[in-house]
Amino acid sequence: MLGLSRWTERGGSYRTIQRAFHTPLDWGMLLWTVVRTHLLARDGVYLLAGDDVVVSKAGKSTHGVGRFYSSIAQRPIPGLSFLALSLVDVEQRRAYPLRIAQHLPAQTPDPVTPTPKRGRGRPKGSKNHAKPTPILSAELTLLAALLRTILNLIAPLSVKHLVLDGFFGTAPATWMVRDCGLHLISKLRHNAALYFPYTGSKPRRGPTPRYGDKLDYSHLPADACVQTVTEGQIVTQTYQFTALHKEFADPLNLVVVVKTHLRTHKRAHVLLFSTDLSLSAALIVDYYSLRFQIEFNFRDAKQFWGLGVHFKLVQSSSVPEGIKITA
Numbered sequence: 001m002l003g004l005s006r007w008t009e010r011g012g013s014y015r016t017i018q019r020a021f022h023t024p025l026d027w028g029m030l031l032w033t034v035v036r037t038h039l040l041a042r043d044g045v046y047l048l049a050g051d052d053v054v055v056s057k058a059g060k061s062t063h064g065v066g067r068f069y070s071s072i073a074q075r076p077i078p079g080l081s082f083l084a085l086s087l088v089d090v091e092q093r094r095a096y097p098l099r100i101a102q103h104l105p106a107q108t109p110d111p112v113t114p115t116p117k118r119g120r121g122r123p124k125g126s127k128n129h130a131k132p133t134p135i136l137s138a139e140l141t142l143l144a145a146l147l148r149t150i151l152n153l154i155a156p157l158s159v160k161h162l163v164l165d166g167f168f169g170t171a172p173a174t175w176m177v178r179d180c181g182l183h184l185i186s187k188l189r190h191n192a193a194l195y196f197p198y199t200g201s202k203p204r205r206g207p208t209p210r211y212g213d214k215l216d217y218s219h220l221p222a223d224a225c226v227q228t229v230t231e232g233q234i235v236t237q238t239y240q241f242t243a244l245h246k247e248f249a250d251p252l253n254l255v256v257v258v259k260t261h262l263r264t265h266k267r268a269h270v271l272l273f274s275t276d277l278s279l280s281a282a283l284i285v286d287y288y289s290l291r292f293q294i295e296f297n298f299r300d301a302k303q304f305w306g307l308g309v310h311f312k313l314v315q316s317s318s319v320p321e322g323i324k325i326t327a
Helices: 002-007 014-022 027-038 138-153 171-179 281-290 293-304
Strands: 046-056 066-070 075-089 094-103 161-163 183-188 195-197 211-214 225-231 234-243 252-261 267-274
Touching: 002 014, 027 094, 027 138, 046 066, 046 138, 046 281, 046 293, 075 138, 075 293, 094 138, 094 293, 138 171, 161 281, 171 183, 183 281, 195 234, 225 281, 234 281, 252 281, 267 281
Parallel strands: 046 161, 161 183
Antiparallel strands: 046 075, 066 075, 075 094, 183 267, 195 211, 225 234, 234 252, 252 267
């Protein structure tokens, strides 16, 4: 608001801008109207991308101030946290912000009495059951509400994939995205316990196993290599296959990108995955790299719209307690 008041001419004081923002407006609808009218292509391919942005803030009077992890500072800092969703144009390789919501600091949970451990082995009479519905964290609950709101808003536009960073590469996040009707593209931990699907013969007794051999990242199957690129002393190999994780209900379309230094023979790998089994490895890598476009939205918000030094969040009586939707 301070930046806007400085740019305006006579009649655009700080209080005038503050009164304008105090007026109840559907900023999500306004943003979508601008994107739909001026930026969308009729036959374009689009993704949804989401991420957190943390703004450092001193003091205790600002609404929602708390301690949040900052990737820039590499530690939790006092400030404000916002969860944003943007529409990414694959051809133009640009992200258009649609909605942002404040992530309130977590409350101190009540102490939980640990359940006693049962003995070894499977209890008699137990049966196999489908994986239970996971308990969503406050952040995932907020993300689910934003996703359903945006999907209803952009209903004529066909969007199938949501791209999130490795923080959301978990089973509850995957379940939540699939429950919203989208496919997730994200990243797993480098040491995730993954298994190949069982391909052996049916055992004489008992059900057919679901999990086969455990994935060894130092000895990946050669027939799964889909691309090899050499640049100087670095060799990049891309592997793609279907893998299973014991916490995920559905199979994962896994892409392993391995980089090897020819002189030192040091290796490093990244695990990308999608719940869409029809995506190629090249599309998964490309779509995940497009997630970074949302960072430019955050940069513009900090440089041109005061989401930084001059940022101030005022509690308003016109906004209900809890989730505060801003623009």
